[in-house]
Each structure stands twice: as C-alpha cells, then as structure tokens.
Amino acid sequence: MHNKTIAELSQGLSAGEYSSTELTQDFLRRISTLDKKYNSFITLTPEQALAAAELADQSRAAGNAGAFAGIPMAHKDIFCTNGIKTTCASKILDNFIAPYDATVVEKFKLAGAVCLGKTNMDEFAMGSSNETSFYGPVRNPWDTDCVPGGSSGGSAAAVAARLAPGATATDTGGSIRQPAALCGVTGLKPTYGRVSRWGMIAFASSLDQAGPIAQTAEDCAMMLNVMAGFDVKDSTSIDRAVPDYSQDLNNSLEGLRIGLPKEFFTDGLDPAIAQCLQAAVREYEKLGATVTEISLPHSDLSVPVYYVIAPAECSSNLSRFDAVRYGYRCDDPQDLEDLYKRSRGEGFGREVKRRILVGTYALSEGYFDAYYLKAQKLRRLIKEDFVKAYDEVDVIMGPTSPSTTFKLGEKTTDPVSMYLADIFTISTNLAGLPGMSVPCGFVDNKPVGLHVIGNYFDEARLLNVAHRYQQVTDWHQQTPEGI
Amino acid sequence: MQWETVIGLEIHVQLATQSKIFSGSSTAFGAEPNTQASVIDLGFPGVLPVLNEEAVRMAVKFGLAIDANIDEKSVFARKNYFYPDLPKGYQISQFELPIVGKGYIEITLEDGSTRVIGVTRAHLEEDAGKSLHEDFHGMTGIDLNRTGTPLLEIVSEPDLRSAKEAIAYLKQIHSLIRYLGISDGNMAEGSMRCDANVSMRPKGQKEFGTRAEIKNVNSFRFVEKAINFEVERQIDLLEAGGKVVQETRLYDSTKDETRSMRSKEEANDYRYFPDPDLLPVVLDPAYIQSVRDSLPELPHQKRHRFVEQFNLSAYDADLLSTERETAEYFETVATAAGDAKLAANWVNGELAGALNRDNLELAQSPVSAEQLVQLLKRIQDDTISGKIAKTVFEAMWNGEGDADQIIETKGLKQVSDSGAIEALVDEVITNSPSQVENYRNADDAKRPKMLGYFVGQVMKASKGQANPKQVNQILLRKLNS
Numbered sequence: 001m002h003n004k005t006i007a008e009l010s011q012g013l014s015a016g017e018y019s020s021t022e023l024t025q026d027f028l029r030r031i032s033t034l035d036k037k038y039n040s041f042i043t044l045t046p047e048q049a050l051a052a053a054e055l056a057d058q059s060r061a062a063g064n065a066g067a068f069a070g071i072p073m074a075h076k077d078i079f080c081t082n083g084i085k086t087t088c089a090s091k092i093l094d095n096f097i098a099p100y101d102a103t104v105v106e107k108f109k110l111a112g113a114v115c116l117g118k119t120n121m122d123e124f125a126m127g128s129s130n131e132t133s134f135y136g137p138v139r140n141p142w143d144t145d146c147v148p149g150g151s152s153g154g155s156a157a158a159v160a161a162r163l164a165p166g167a168t169a170t171d172t173g174g175s176i177r178q179p180a181a182l183c184g185v186t187g188l189k190p191t192y193g194r195v196s197r198w199g200m201i202a203f204a205s206s207l208d209q210a211g212p213i214a215q216t217a218e219d220c221a222m223m224l225n226v227m228a229g230f231d232v233k234d235s236t237s238i239d240r241a242v243p244d245y246s247q248d249l250n251n252s253l254e255g256l257r258i259g260l261p262k263e264f265f266t267d268g269l270d271p272a273i274a275q276c277l278q279a280a281v282r283e284y285e286k287l288g289a290t291v292t293e294i295s296l297p298h299s300d301l302s303v304p305v306y307y308v309i310a311p312a313e314c315s316s317n318l319s320r321f322d323a324v325r326y327g328y329r330c331d332d333p334q335d336l337e338d339l340y341k342r343s344r345g346e347g348f349g350r351e352v353k354r355r356i357l358v359g360t361y362a363l364s365e366g367y368f369d370a371y372y373l374k375a376q377k378l379r380r381l382i383k384e385d386f387v388k389a390y391d392e393v394d395v396i397m398g399p400t401s402p403s404t405t406f407k408l409g410e411k412t413t414d415p416v417s418m419y420l421a422d423i424f425t426i427s428t429n430l431a432g433l434p435g436m437s438v439p440c441g442f443v444d445n446k447p448v449g450l451h452v453i454g455n456y457f458d459e460a461r462l463l464n465v466a467h468r469y470q471q472v473t474d475w476h477q478q479t480p481e482g483i
Numbered sequence: 484m485q486w487e488t489v490i491g492l493e494i495h496v497q498l499a500t501q502s503k504i505f506s507g508s509s510t511a512f513g514a515e516p517n518t519q520a521s522v523i524d525l526g527f528p529g530v531l532p533v534l535n536e537e538a539v540r541m542a543v544k545f546g547l548a549i550d551a552n553i554d555e556k557s558v559f560a561r562k563n564y565f566y567p568d569l570p571k572g573y574q575i576s577q578f579e580l581p582i583v584g585k586g587y588i589e590i591t592l593e594d595g596s597t598r599v600i601g602v603t604r605a606h607l608e609e610d611a612g613k614s615l616h617e618d619f620h621g622m623t624g625i626d627l628n629r630t631g632t633p634l635l636e637i638v639s640e641p642d643l644r645s646a647k648e649a650i651a652y653l654k655q656i657h658s659l660i661r662y663l664g665i666s667d668g669n670m671a672e673g674s675m676r677c678d679a680n681v682s683m684r685p686k687g688q689k690e691f692g693t694r695a696e697i698k699n700v701n702s703f704r705f706v707e708k709a710i711n712f713e714v715e716r717q718i719d720l721l722e723a724g725g726k727v728v729q730e731t732r733l734y735d736s737t738k739d740e741t742r743s744m745r746s747k748e749e750a751n752d753y754r755y756f757p758d759p760d761l762l763p764v765v766l767d768p769a770y771i772q773s774v775r776d777s778l779p780e781l782p783h784q785k786r787h788r789f790v791e792q793f794n795l796s797a798y799d800a801d802l803l804s805t806e807r808e809t810a811e812y813f814e815t816v817a818t819a820a821g822d823a824k825l826a827a828n829w830v831n832g833e834l835a836g837a838l839n840r841d842n843l844e845l846a847q848s849p850v851s852a853e854q855l856v857q858l859l860k861r862i863q864d865d866t867i868s869g870k871i872a873k874t875v876f877e878a879m880w881n882g883e884g885d886a887d888q889i890i891e892t893k894g895l896k897q898v899s900d901s902g903a904i905e906a907l908v909d910e911v912i913t914n915s916p917s918q919v920e921n922y923r924n925a926d927d928a929k930r931p932k933m934l935g936y937f938v939g940q941v942m943k944a945s946k947g948q949a950n951p952k953q954v955n956q957i958l959l960r961k962l963n964s
Contacts, residue, residue: 080529093528100522102529199529206759234531235761313759316561319572320526324625336623340565363563363754372756 001026002162003479006071006219009165013060013070020053020060020070024114027072031116031163038139040148040158042077043085044117052114059112068226069112074167076155077118078125079105079210080199088201089123089133092321092328092347102199103231104168104210111226119167120154123349124318125175125203127151128421131412132351139408140183141480142446146405149179149421155213156183162483166214166223170200172207173306174400174425177437180213181400181449184439186466186476187213188220191457192432193238195224196231202317204310205236207429216476217438217466221245224459240457248460249467254288256465259393263299264424273399276441276448280469281397287468294393296385301378302427303419308362308375309430314352315359321347354415383431390455395465399424400437400449424451434459438466439475447475484722485686488714489694490643493678494656496635496666497610498541504609504633505532505575512672516615516626524630526570531760534559538633539764541665542582542607543774545635548659548781549602551586553771559607559761563754567625568612576636578755581606582764583635588659589783590651595797600652601640610634629673635665641680641691646710650703653677658782658805670702677706681713683721692717693727697741700734709734713741785810793823802831808845815852820859829855833876850879858886868951871895899950901957904941907949908957911940922962934958 001023004012012018028046035041049072056070080086080098082105087093101109108115122132130138130153138153140146141161148157152169156179159167169176171189180187188211195210202208212223225246230239258281265274281291323329323343330342348356362371389396402423411418428435433453440450450469454462470476503510506523523530546553560578583605591597610632615624637656643649657675660666668675682694697713700706712734717727731750732741780788782804789800789810803813809830817826834855838848858875861867867875867890878889890896898904912919915937922933934955941954 078529080527086528088528096528098522098527098529100527100530197529198531201528202760204759233533235533236531236759312756316563316573316754316756319563319565320528320570322565322567322572324567325525325570326527336567360754363756365752365754368754368756 002030003483004165005215006068006165006222007216009071010067010222020056020072020114021050023070024049024053024072024116027116027164034161035163037144038141038148038157038161038163039136040120040138040154040161040163041074041117042087042089042120042133042135042154045084045115048084049114049116052109052112056112056114066111067222068108070114071112071166072114072116072164073108073223074116074119074155074158074164075105075108076121076152076167076169078121078170078201079168080201081105081115081118084118086118086201087134088125089121089135090348090352091134092344094134094328096327098199100199103196103233104227105199107226107229108168113226116164119152119158122151122153122175123352124201124314125151125170125172125208126314126351126355128174128178128418129406129408129411130154130179131408132349134349137408140405141483142184143405145407146446147182147408149182149401149405151175151179152187152213153179156180156185156187159183159185159213159215160480160483162479166212166219168210168223168227169213170208170210171425171429172203172209172310173429174422176211176213177400177425177435177449177451178422180437181439181451182405182447184447184475184478185213185215186217186220186436186438186470187211188224188436188459188462189428189434190224190228190459191238191434192429193236194434194457194459195227196229196234196237198231198233202313204313205317206313207306207310209429216470217436217463218246218249218470220436221249221463221467224463228459243460245460245463248464251464251468252288253284253465253468256284256287256289256395257393258284258289258291259294259389259396260291261296261299261389261396261398262293263296264398268402269399270403270443272443273402273404273448276443277397277399277450280440280450283469283472287472292393294389294396296382296389296427298378298381298385299427302382302430303423305375305378305382305430306422306426307358307419308371309379311355311359312362312372313359315356315363318348318352318356323347351415379430382427386427386431386433386453394455394461396453398451398453400451401425404443404446404448428453432456434462436462436466438469439478440473441475442478447478486683486718486721487686487688488645489641489682489684489691490646490649490710491641491680492639492643492649492652493680494637494639494653495676496637496656496660496668497674498538498633498635499664499666500535500537500541500633502535503631504535504538504607506631508631510632512674514628516624516628518628520612520627520630524570524627526572532575532758534761534764535633538607539582539766540774541633541663542605542635543766543771544663544665544778545605545637545660546583546586547771547775547778548663549583549586549588551602551605552584553582553766554580554584555766556580557582557606557764559758559764560755561758562608564751566611567623568614568627568630570612570627570630574609574611575758575761576608577606580763588652588655590648590655591786591797591801592647592651593798595801597797598648600642600648603638603640605635605637608634608636641682646707646714649679649710650707653703653706654805655782662779662782662807673701676701679706679710679713681710681717682727683714683717693729695727695729695741696731697734698731698744705734705736708736708739709741712739716741779807782807782810793817793827795823795827799827799831802835803827806845812845812852816855816859819853819856820863822859822863825859825862829859833873837876837880849882850876854879854885861886861890865897865899865950865952866890867895867897868947871897871947895948897950898945898948899953901953904945904949904953904957907941907944908954908961911937911944912961915940919962934962937962
C-alpha cells in the first residue's frame with residue numbers, strides 16, 4: 001500500500017479496499033521501523049492521526065468525504081500545529097506548542113487529511129542539506145550517507161522512503177524543489193501569495209512560500225487544491241480564484257513553448273545531469289513541445305542578491321525569539337542582556353546565527369544602501385528577465401540542482417558551496433514565480449530533478465507539463481533499494 | 484548673550500479604534516495585564532499582521548485637517564530593537580513614506596496673536612507594551628495589553644520658540660484630535676504623549692544648536708516645566724563655556740529636572756526596512772475625498788468664524804473653540820440669547836469656573852445650554868441683575884431647578900417699581916447726610932465715583948434686588964437736584 005500515490009489511495013478509500021485507519025496504521029508502522037535510518041520526522045502524532053483516520057472513515061461511510069479524506073500525510077515542522085510541538089528544527093523552539101493551526105494545517109484538517117507527524121528540516125529552513133537541524137540530519141533514502149537536500153529534507157525523504165504519500169514543505173530559495181530533486185520525488189513551489197503564510201514560521205517573508213512534495217504531479221495537484229487560496233490573515237496572500245488543479249493535468253502539450261536559459265546550461269553544469277535534462281527535453285518534443293534557447297541575463301546575481309535579502313529579513317523575523325514569552329531560556333540569567341545573549345546564543349545553531357549576523361550587517365546604518373537597497377534593485381532586474389522571457393515561452397526548464405545528492409558533512413564547512421546548491425532555484429523566489437522539480441533520471445543511482453518554472457499563477461500548466469511527462473516516463477516511480 | 488530657544492515636538496497619539504492596528508484585540512484601557520493580547524500582539528511564531536483600515540482613515544483625517552500632503556502610497560517599515568515589552572523585536576512603523584506628509588497648524592498665544600507651526604510628517608505605528616518595575620522584587624513584569632494599539636506620531640518642525648508656544652501647539656493638537664474624534668487625548672492614560680527636542684542658539688544665528696530630546700512627558704504642565712528646566716540647563720551650560728551633548732533625557736516630575744538617559748553613541752541603530760508582511764497602503768483620490776467630506780468644522784475654522792460672526796476677541800474665540808463641546812455649547816447659548824458677548828462671558832466665566840472647581844467635563848455640566856439661555860434672558864429682560872444671576876446660576880448648578888423656578892421661589896425678582904426704589908433712595912439720602920454734603924460739594928469729575936457709595940447702600944437695602952439702572956437714575960436725579 002505504501003507505494004501507492006495519493007490519487008490511488010483516494011480511489012482505494014472510496015472503493016472501500018481499505019480504511020483510513022488501516023492506511024494510517026500501516027504508515028505509522030513503517031515510520032516506527034524505518035525512520036531510525038532516515039530521521040525524517042521530528043514529532044510523531046499517532047494518537048491524533050488515528051483519531052483523524054477514524055473520523056475520515058466515518059465521513060467516507062456517510063458519503064460526505066472529499067478526495068483527501070483519510071489520506072495520511074505529514075507537515076514540515078515549520079507549520080504551527082495547535083497543541084502539537086512546532087520546533088522549526090531549532091533548540092530555541094524545542095518546547096514550543098502553538099495554540100493555533102497554520103492556515104495550511106487547518107485546510108488539510110478540514111479536507112479530512114490525517115497528519116502522521118511533523119517532518120525534520122534545516123533549522124528555521126536555513127540550509128540546503130538538512131544538516132542544520134537541532135534534531136540531527138535527515139538521511140537520503142537513496143544513499144543514507146548522503147543528504148536529502150534542504151530545507152524540506154524531512155518531507156522529501158519521508159515521501160521517497162514511502163513513510164508518507166505526501167508532505168507539506170516550504171521554499172524560500174529552493175527548499176521544496178532541491179530536496180525533491182535530491183530524493184527523486186515531485187515538489188511544487190507555488191507563486192508567491194498563492195498559499196497563505198499564516199502560522200508558517202517566517203524565514204524570509206518576501207520569499208517564503210508553502211507547497212507540496214509527493215510522488216507525482218497528480219498528487220501535488222491534489223495537495224495544492226487543498227492548500228491554495230486567499231487568506232484574510234495573510235496580507236500578502238492574493239485574492240484570486242483557485243482553479244481545480246486536477247482538471248487540466250491531461251491537456252495536450254502540442255505547441256507548448258519551452259525556453260532553455262543559456263545561463264543554466266553552461267560548461268559548469270555536470271555533463272551527466274545535462275544529459276538527463278536533454279533526454280527530458282526530447283520527451284517533451286515528442287509530446288509536441290517546441291524548444292528555444294532564451295536568456296536570463298541577470299541569473300548570476302541571484303545568489304548574491306538572495307544572500308542579502310533573505311538574511312536581512314531573517315535577522316528581523318528571528319528577533320522575536322528572545323526567551324521572554326516562549327521558547328528556550330538559558331539557565332539563571334543575570335540580567336536582561338545576559339538573558340538575550342545566552343538564550344539566543346545557546347538556542348540558535350551556527351547557520352542561523354551566521355545569517356542573522358549577515359542580515360543585521362546588511363541593514364545597518366551606512367551599509368543599507370549598498371546592500372539591501374542595491375539587492376532590491378537587482379531583484380527587480382531578475383524579475384524583469386523572467387517577465388520578458390514569458391513573452392516568448394510558456395515554461396522555462398533547467399536543472400533543479402547543480403549536483404545530485406552529496407555526502408553528509410561534505411559542504412558543512414564551506415557555506416558558500418552550500419549556498420550554490422540553490423543557484424538554479426533562487427531566482428524563482430526572487431521573482432515570486434512558481435517552480436517544480438520533477439524526477440528526470442539518475443546519475444550513479446542518485447536522482448536528478450528537472451526544474452520547470454512557470455509564469456505567475458500558472459501552477460495548473462506546470463502540473464499539466466509535469467504530469468504528461470510522468471505519463472511517458474517512470475523516473476518518479478523508482479524507489480530506493482529496500483523500499 | 485541673548486539666547487533663542489528652539490523646540491520641536493514629537494507627539495504620539497493613540498488612535499481611538501476599537502481594535503488594534505494589526506490584530507483584532509481590544510484597545511480598551513485598564514484591563515487586567517495581558518488579557519488583551521492575542522498571539523499576534525504577543526509576537527508568536529508564524530503570525531502575521533493585518534492592517535486596521537480604521538486607523539488609516541483616522542490618520543488621513545488628521546492629515547487633511549492640517550492641510551497636509553497625503554501621498555497615494557505609504558509604506559510600513561520595521562524598526563528593529565530588543566526590549567522585553569516589544570514582542571517581535573521590532574516595531575511596525577513608517578519610515579521613508581509616511582501616510583501624512585508636510586502640513587501646518589495655527590496656534591494662538593495668550594496675547595491673541597497667532598503663529599503657524601510646520602508639521603514635518605505624521606506616521607502610523609504600533610504601540611509597545613509596558614514594563615512594570617514595581618511589585619516584582621528584582622524582576623520586571625511585562626503587560627502587553629497596550630502592544631499594537633495604533634499610534635499616530637506627529638512630528639513638528641523646529642518652529643516653536645518657547646515653552647508657552649510648545650504648550651499652545653500641544654493644546655492645539657489635543658483640540659484637533661478630539662474634534663476629529665480620532666483620540667480621547669487623555670495624557671494621564673497615555674493616549675497622548677510628548678517628546679520635546681530642545682536646543683538653544685544665540686539670537687540672530689541661523690544654525691541650530693545641539694539638541695537634547697526629553698522623552699515621554701505626560702501632562703501639559705510637565706511639558707512646560709520640563710522645557711523650562713531644559714532651557715535653563717542648556718543656557719547655564721553654554722554660558723559656562725560648556726557644550727550641549729546630543730542625548731535623550733528623562734523628565735523627573737518629582738524633582739522637576741531632566742536627567743540623561745542615553746547618549747547619541749548609545750542610541751540604537753534601528754535598521755529600518757520595509758515590512759515584507761504588509762503591502763504598501765495605496766489610497767485613491769476618491770477615498771481621500773470621502774474622508775475630506777467627513778471632516779467637521781475644525782477649531783481654527785471655528786475660531787475665525789467666532790471672531791467674524793460674533794465679534795468676539797481672539798482670546799475669547801480661542802477659549803471657546805478649543806473644545807468641540809464648549810464651542811457647540813457656546814453657539815447654542817449665543818444664538819438663542821442673541822447676545823454673543825454675554826454668552827461668551829458666561830461660558831468662559833461662571834460656567835468654566837464651576838466646571839473647573841468641581842473638576843467636571845462640560846458633558847457632565849448640571850446646567851445645560853438651554854437652561855443657561857433662560858437665565859441670560861432674565862438678565863436681558865431686567866427680571867434680575869447680572870449679580871443676582873450668579874446666585875441663580877449657583878442654585879441651578881446645585882440642582883435646585885431652572886432659572887425661573889429659582890427666581891420665583893427665592894423671590895429674587897428685581898425691584899423695578901420706581902416708587903419702591905424712590906423710597907429706598909430717600910431713606911439712604913436721609914441716613915447719610917455727611918456723604919450727601921460731600922457729594923454735592925464735589926466737582927463733576929469726582930461725582931460718578933462717589934455715587935457708587937449710594938448705589939451700594941440702596942442695593943444693600945433692597946437685598947440686591949433693585950434694578951441697578953433705575954437706582955442710578957433716581958439717585959442722580961435726587962442728589963443733583
């Protein structure tokens with residue numbers, strides 16, 4: 001059962017082949033036996049899960065259940081859950097229990113989904129390898145000596161190891177797509193403002209966006225149907241009708257215009273990965289798409305621009321963790337300054353502190369114009385590149401990640417090499433565009449992801465493009481050995 | 484050396500919205516600590532602010548009332564600093580693009596002259612909570628009820644030249660915000676707070692001197708005292724060859740002095756940047772027009788109209804227009820009684836005195852405008868004298884009934900029977916032979932003054948009820964014959 005997709009499980013539940021309770025028990029059993037290897041969960045919620053499953057079974061029996069009723073899934077531990085610990089993988093929130101649900105969590109509850117637990121991640125979503133978690137690194141199910149990517153490494157690994165058919169995730173610079181690529185699963189970062197950020201712990205507010213990770217594009221569509229929509233509690237969410245993302249999955253790709261940015265296909269790209277991408281593009285041509293080379297001339301600025309804006313916002317967003325009202329507090333503080341210094345010093349990990357420092361510096365008097373303002377100006381140029389490109393093409397394709405998964409510890413001592421792991425995904429966040437990672441091959445038995453970037457609010461087309469590809473390929477159906 | 488005082492004020496006004504500026508919590512004053520703080524006010528993880536449109540409307544009202552520029556777009560920014568009563572570690576404020584741009588306010592000084600004071604800007608922001616240092620031995624209590632209460636920070640140009648002018652400006656703002664209904668302006672409860680930037684320069688010099696900022700002074704009287712103290716401190720310092728250092732100072736009302744709180748070097752770098760959780764506020768011209776249409780007549784407009792329409796002095800007009808309720812009360816009385824000067828004298832005199840004495844607001848006055856009109860009519864139709872009217876007013880104040888009832892039951896009706904008055908006059912003349920002789924021997928210039936004695940005696944004999952005009956006439960006739 002665990003290899004089934006959400007769509008298949010939904011049908012099975014409808015047909016009465018199994019109950020949600022049975023499904024939930026099965027996944028809980030898998031997690032308890034297998035997750036020691038992967039460490040993809042921080043918190044498990046078996047009691048709540050089984051209670052939700054029972055409710056879903058009742059509503060299925062009563063005939064008033066939606067497609068998602070009774071489907072087990074997991075939430076990244078960045079989404080606040082009423083009454084259940086929410087840590088953001090940080091020591092500073094190790095004892096934090098929110099008295100409210102994130103809008104995303106609330107929406108899955110209303111849809112009847114069964115939350116199995118909260119998935120591991122990089123601390124405050126800062127990282128690309130899941131090694132910055134206070135709860136220890138997540139291991140990649142394809143190679144447990146390797147990282148799952150990050151920051152949503154727990155969600156991606158859990159889906160890859162079939163510990164959950166789908167999981168929520170968030171993406172600030174690639175945190176859905178890069179781990180999806182490294183774990184061989186499908187992930188979607190929607191347009192900024194498509195999904196409410198209420199109750200999602202902020203890293204960089206102008207870049208953060210929630211989205212699904214699942215086995216297939218079809219499942220991502222089902223999850224996005226639940227997640228998307230305007231929320232009065234989030235002023236940056238956009239009041240725009242939500243289409244049925246499952247509706248257009250099978251649309252023909254005849255005449256689809258694909259753009260390949262020359263800046264993504266340079267000599268620097270791993271030839272083995274380039275080969276996978278070329279093969280994928282050929283599949284699309286067979287499906288009727290036309291391919292043109294395009295240019296995104298400011299692409300090389302993405303990483304430096306991002307590493308000014310994201311730390312600047314995080315330095316301010318993380319100020320609330322001051323040990324006054326909730327969260328970790330140091331022992332025996334001598335005075336206010338001591339309370340702040342030691343609580344934050346002991347509560348935050350190295351990478352988080354590094355970014356707070358960088359961001360504080362970038363916003364400081366005398367440096368603000370040179371860093372933050374300049375970065376905002378360049379951010380507009382990066383966005384304009386995309387706007388221009390979408391006059392000519394419908395989707396843009398490239399690699400999700402410059403490499404396949406790498407060894408644990410390989411990049412932890414060199415932050416810049418770690419930051420470059422998101423070189424292809426960051427520009428989408430800066431522009432606020434939707435992007436997907438779709439499994440498109442393997443190099444040395446390690447998954448490769450195809451990055452598909454869409455125009456604003458064009459998630460339905462992205463899902464259609466990914467789904468048609470998954471109808472003619474089986475990369476997404478491959479599982480790590482032993483799964 | 485002759486010194487010139489330069490003052491600029493930063494006034495924080497709590498806006499009278501029902502709920503907070505970024506959350507749905509109540510803004511009511513005086514609740515149990517931390518009972519009016521939602522997870523948004525508490526700065527919990529993942530929560531987001533949503534702007535209260537009523538706060539925007541109130542800010543725009545203020546801006547239009549001071550003829551300020553209201554830009555179509557304004558932006559909220561984060562002001563970052565750590566303090567236990569600032570839950571998020573930043574205050575949502577406005578920095579580069581405030582909602583209200585440059586405007587001005589006209590103030591009236593005691594001598595009736597007016598000055599125009601520039602307002603640099605006014606911006607919206609959220610209030611912080613309160614740190615309670617008493618009652619917690621060696622610790623600090625935090626009350627976050629106030630957190631997120633909408634504030635309008637009104638920043639003046641350094642146009643004020645004395646503590647008196649500063650107070651006149653502060654009172655004008657106070658009057659304006661109450662007219663507009665955007666704040667109760669209650670300084671004791673912190674609804675209106677004032678920081679004063681004070682510097683000195685040699686008279687005639689163009690450049691400003693170094694300023695000190697006096698923080699959070701919580702009454703009109705203390706603002707005046709704090710500025711006066713600071714002016715003297717700076718003059719003493721400068722004349723002794725010293726220099727004023729740029730710093731923040733705290734006014735201690737018990738010692739009546741300002742003390743250094745932190746120097747410029749210790750000041751925070753607030754690292755302002757646009758708040759990514761909030762969209763820019765965009766106001767279209769139709770919205771601004773609709774707010775403009777909703778403005779009431781403003782204090783300075785009333786003041787000018789009172790001078791023109793009712794022929795009042797600038798001073799009287801200023802007193803009467805400062806509070807909206809007073810102005811309305813006055814206009815009711817002036818119109819119904821048909822004598823604005825008489826109305827002004829009574830409203831600014833007896834009524835204001837009684838309210839002040841009993842520490843009452845006009846709304847609590849036991850004597851309504853209609854009741855006062857009845858009283859004034861009895862003066863006008865000579866039923867009672869102005870002096871007796873004061874006695875009647877006191878009785879009305881004490882709830883003994885309306886003017887006519889009191890005049891009737893207390894028998895205060897003025898005696899206008901000329902026969903009765905003549906008899907009293909004759910009696911007084913008979914009983915004061917030496918005074919009569921003196922009067923008759925005096926020259927014309929001295930006589931009016933001497934007449935006062937006789938009037939007083941007759942009034943006394945009539946228990947104040949004789950018509951003074953008639954008493955005068957009859958006395959003159961009899962003494963001069």
